[in-house]
Amino acid sequence: MTTTTNATREILRAYRAIRLSEANEASTRLKVIDRVLREVLGWLDEDISPEEHVTEDGATTYADYILKTANAAIVVEAKKGAASFEVPPGNRRVKLSNAFLQSELGEAIIQARDYARKFSIDFAVATNGGTWAIFPAQRHDQIKFHESTALIFWSLDDALDSSYQEFHDLLSRDSVISGSLENSLLGRSENQVENRKLGSYFLSNATRLGNPVFHLIEDEVMTAFSDSIVDLDGESFERCYVAAPESIKFDHKIRMHVSRRDAIVGGHVLRPMKDRDAGELYAKVRSAAANKKPLAILLLGTVGSGKTTFLHYMRKVRMKEVFTCDTQNPYPHWLHLDFLTNPSNVSASDFIYRSLIDYINRDEFLSSFERCVKHAYGDDIRALRAGPLFALGGAEEKINERIADLIFKDYQAVQPYVDRILRYATKNITFFLAIDNVDQIEDESAQSALVTEALTIGRKLSLNLVLCLRQSTFAKHRNSPSIDAFDFEAVQIDPPRIASVLSKRFGLVKYLTEGKKGEFVAENGARIRVDNASQIVNLLQGSVLGTEIGSRIEVLATEDIRLALRMTREFLERGYTNPGRAIEYHRRTGRYVLPRHEAFRAIMLGTRTVYSEDFSPIGNPFDARISITQAQPLRLFILAAAVAYASENGFRFIDGSIIGENMRKIGFGDGFTARILEDLCKHRFLFTANHGVPSIASSFVPSRLGGYVVRDLLANFTFLENTLFDTYIADSKVWQELRNLSHDIEAERNTLHRIRLRVQRVRLFYNYMHTSVAPLIVESQKRGLPSQWCTDPMAERRSDFRRELSRVLTSARKNYGTAAKRVSGVASLTASSEDEDLSNV
Incomplete structure (x- = not known):
């Protein structure tokens, strides 16, 4: 490709003049290389x-x-234009062999390499203004320098004219900050090639105890805290349903506005969590149930907001009388289809039709030949009798056999039979088809096909359709012809307060376990009998409701009720390792608060023994997981800026274009920024304002969780100690120190000494991460970025971090120091949020 501009023509003329005059290095730099x-x-x-x-x-x-820049560094060694780089031009890619380096160009390459290594810079350029040699100065993948290759543009005419695009795509600022040198010279963008994560080395040695009393209440907990409570009876549903929506607008602890995201549907939207709108919605459903007007409901909500729960509450509690079975009179039918139960190899249409025929087979009216089937096929039966079967001369047995064959053939094919039955039935009765968890289908094209097929089936069979969608899913498909053509009643489900949901669910567990007897083995081996398991529930809920643990679950869940229930289940199963004395203490005093770190740790670990982002409900802000050391702190850096914006009055959102612009200024291309924004949304630290797929074209709001990470959890001992196990450590010295400390911790049997070593390890990790994020802050300040990008989140939390370590050590000395009084284990029993048992890693 030839690209000649006025600037390049001037530079070429200047270089030719320098060559003729044998100008010095300073002149070459000023007139050619600088330009x-x-x-x-x-x-x-x-x-x-x-x-x-x-x-x-x-x-x-x-x-x-x-x-x-913050993402790239290159040493450029300049020689005078008259320097003899007269190696015979060859291929673009040249191996840096000893033979090749025996030249003036080779000497310049070695000099640039040595400078780069002294500055710990990976790439270098040697040039006399005409020849440009670009090469890796140091590598991290065990490949030796002499086995590496350089990319050489043998003349300035080559670089600025005939091969301009190649030269520009390799060495321009925009290309370099997007990883051009890594990809072209190393074959990959990553510079982290070793497995330097503590979790990989200490996973097999970690142990994790469960809650020994959990088996006494396991069935009841699984029932009450299940993601789906569709099998509960109406009374149980009423016990655990919460109708009050979440309404937090400003979190004073983290000093951040909790912005509401854009409305996903224009026009009038019913919000049935509010009494007035609930009444209007139920009136519409009653009207449709009376077969007066067909209804199509689009039920929208965020992930885990309670759409399924609301559906079943409406069906089983608020409108129970409407759907009560009456064998003497036609009654409305309600079929709930949950795509969580759809096998992956079954198409959406087949799943819907097979579910419909199963329902028909179970229903007394729809499955009855005399009351329904023969009327559904009435026209066909009359036509057959008057036409093809007339020749049988009134042989009823043969005629009926042929009619039965026709109907049975349709029945085996499923769809024709369902179509006939429901077309007939819906002339006289109302049929509601509720389609739920469409979002569980990962393939977007399959999602779109399902929505289209559901709408088509609903219209064809005159069904009242209730379609449950996440707002993000609706945002993808709202302009599709099928959705545009359907007249939906938009219903928005606002998530309820998680604290209220947990309170109700604990109440249900207590109700279900009332009077249940059993026994468990305590930590000292004694068998303890429990006469009423609901007492255990009192102990557990007292450690969650109204405590910091409950508040933390609420923050971590980010309005996702399903996730909050999951975290609570896992905490109840694994977060209580020493309940024997706790139960006795609770019996005597009526109080006991589980140490908050133990619950938080159980929530972070999920089902694992060591923290891993892949298996935890909480993401790791310290590792961008793109295997590039200089980009590793980008999650924290971008999140901290977003939180800073959200702390200002009048904040609504921050545009991705603003984020991308500032990231380019400090040296990160849009590809890196887009990846980080996707991950921050995936881990619920950020949300897109319009519920769409995150990209640089989106607008973003930080979640409460994102705010707590930046303003609170960065200084939390439990959070830091767990996330360090899944964070890459690039610095070899720090890596070795962390490994040595971890080995010492495993070997140490004195609890107090062990906690001191753990504090030392967390302090080392904190300082390392502070060192890692500091260059990004320096570059932001150097380039005049807005103040939101120039504040160091690790520095802001350092005083809090010091207080946290002091508290941990004070608590350890109090509980495990030689002067601690161990009277009947009371020191452990009275542990509170200020006095924690830190004996477990």
């Missing part, structure tokens, strides 16, 4: 550091240029 870097390759003044000192063995030399 190529700035005018052709787009490097900014803030990126270029000329004449950097290199001191070794008392001698000082200078690196001609260092091009540096």
Whole structure:
């Protein structure tokens, strides 16, 4: 590709003049190299550091240029234009062999390499203004320098004219900050090649105890805290249903606005969590149930907001009398289809039809030949009798056999039979088809097909349709012709307060366990009999409701009721390792608060023995997981900026374009930024304002969880100690220190000494992460980014972190120091949020 502009023509003329006059290095740099870097390759003044000192063995030399952003650094060694780089031009890619390096160009390459290594910079360029050699100065993948290759543009005409696009795509600022050098010279963008995560080395040695009393209440907990409570009877439903929506607008602890996301549907939207709208919705359903007007409901909500629960509450409690079976009179039918139960190899249409025929077979009226089937096939039967079967001369047995064959053939095919039965039935009775958990289908095209097929079937069979969708799913498909053509009644389910939901669910567990007897083995081996298991429920709910544990679950769930229930289940199963004395203490005093760190740890670990982001409800803000050391803190960096924006009055959202612009200024291309934004949304630290798929074109709001990470959890001992196990440690010295400390912790049997070592490990990790994020803050300040990007979140939390470590050590000395009084284990029994048992990792 040939690209010649006025600037490149001027630079080419200047270079030819320099060659003829044998100008010195300074002139070559000023008239050619400086202009190529700035005018052709787009490097900014803030990126270029000329004449950097290199001191070794008392001698000082200078690196001609260092091009540096937060994501990239290149040493450029400049020689005068008359320098003899007269190696015969060859291929673009040249191996850096000893033979090749025996030349003036080779000497310049070695000099640039040595400078780069002294600055711990991975890439370098050697140039005399005409020849440009770009190569890896140091590698992290065990490949030796002499086995590496350089990319060489043998003349300035080659670089600026005939191969301009290739030269620009390799060495321009925009390309370099997007990973061009890594991909072209190393074959990959990653520079983290070793497995330096503590979890990989200590997973097999970790042990995890469960709650020894959990088996006494397991069935009841699984019933009450299940994601889906569709099998509960109406009374139980009423016990655990919460109708009050979440309404937090500002969280004072983290000083951040909790912004509401954009409305997903225009026009009038019913919000049945409010009494007035609930009455209007139920009136519409009653009207449709009376066969007066067909109804199509689009039930929308965020992930885990309680759409399924609301559906069953409406059906089983609020409108129970409407759907009560009356064998003497036609009554409304309600079929709930949950795509969680759909086998992956069954199409959406087949699943719907097979569910419909199963329902027909169970229903006394719809399955009755005399009352329904023969009327559904009435026209066909009359036509057959008057036509093809007339020749049988009134042989009823043969005629009926042929009619039965026809109906049975349709029955085996499923769809024709269902169509006939329901077309007839819906002329006289109302049929509601509720389709739920469409979102569980990961394939977007399959999701779209399901929505289309459900609407088509509903219209064809005159069914009242209730379609449950996440708002994000609706955002993907709202412009599809099928949805546009359907006249929906939009219903918005706002998530209820999680604390209220947990309270109701605990109440149901207590009701279900009232009077239940059993026994368990305590931590000292004694068998303890329990006359009423509901007492255990009192103990457990007292450690959650109205406590910091309950508040933390609410924050971590980010309005996802399903996730809150899951975290609570896992905490109840694994977060209570020493309940024997706790139950006795609770019996005597009526109080006991589980140490908050133990519950938080149980929630973070989920079902694992060591924290892993892949299996935890909480993501890791310290590791971007793109295997690039300089990009590792980007999750925390972008999240901290978003939280800073959300702390200002009048905040609504921050545009992704603003995020991308500022990231490019400090040296990260849009590809990196898009990946980080996707992950922050995946882990619920950020949300898109319009519920759509995150991209740089989206607008974003930080969640309460994102705010708590930046303003609270960065200084939390339990959070730091767990996340460090799934964080890559690039610095070899820090890595070795963390490994050694972890081995010492495993070997230490003195509890107090062990906790001191754990504190030392967390402090080392905190300091390392502070060091990792600092270059991003420095680059932001250097380039004049807005203040939201220039505040160091690790520095802001350092005083809180110091207080946290002091509290942990004070608690350890109080509980495990030689002077601690161990009277009947009371010190452990009275543990509270300020006095924690830290004996477990």
